[in-house]
Amino acid sequence: MFNLLLVILTFSSPILIGIFISKYFKYKSELNDQLQQLRKEIDGKNTVELQKEVELLRDRTEVLERIVTDSKFDLDQKVSKLA
Template identity: 45%
Template sequence: MFTVFLIFLAVCAPMLIGIWISRYLKYKAHVNRELQVLQQQIQDNSLPELRQEVSALKKRVVTLEAIVTSHGYELNEKISNL
């Protein structure tokens, strides 16, 4: 009886391992395709948003530079230091 089990195991084990490996490779390929699609969507969607954010930040920097370099700011700073 044990001999029949060993023969059955010797025949079925390679087939089962082959099935598992082929399913794993199909799963891995599917996941990689989905990952590439998601990465492309992220790159496509984030570029305009990043440009808008950079533009807004540039405007804020210009405003802050104008405040810091104004004569009134220097006067307030001198008064604060006294």
């Protein structure tokens, strides 16, 4: 009886190990896919936020350039509009 158990374990162990290894790599692959999707979502959101911030900074730079270059510019009025 013990010999039969050893024979069964001998032939089934490599099969079970192969199944466990394939399940593990499938799990790792799915996990990496999910991680890549999350990174893409994060990068997409950051890009939109950065574009908005760049546009805001461009507008502010244009106002400051007008203040510096225009000699007839009413400085007090523009500064109060910025605040």
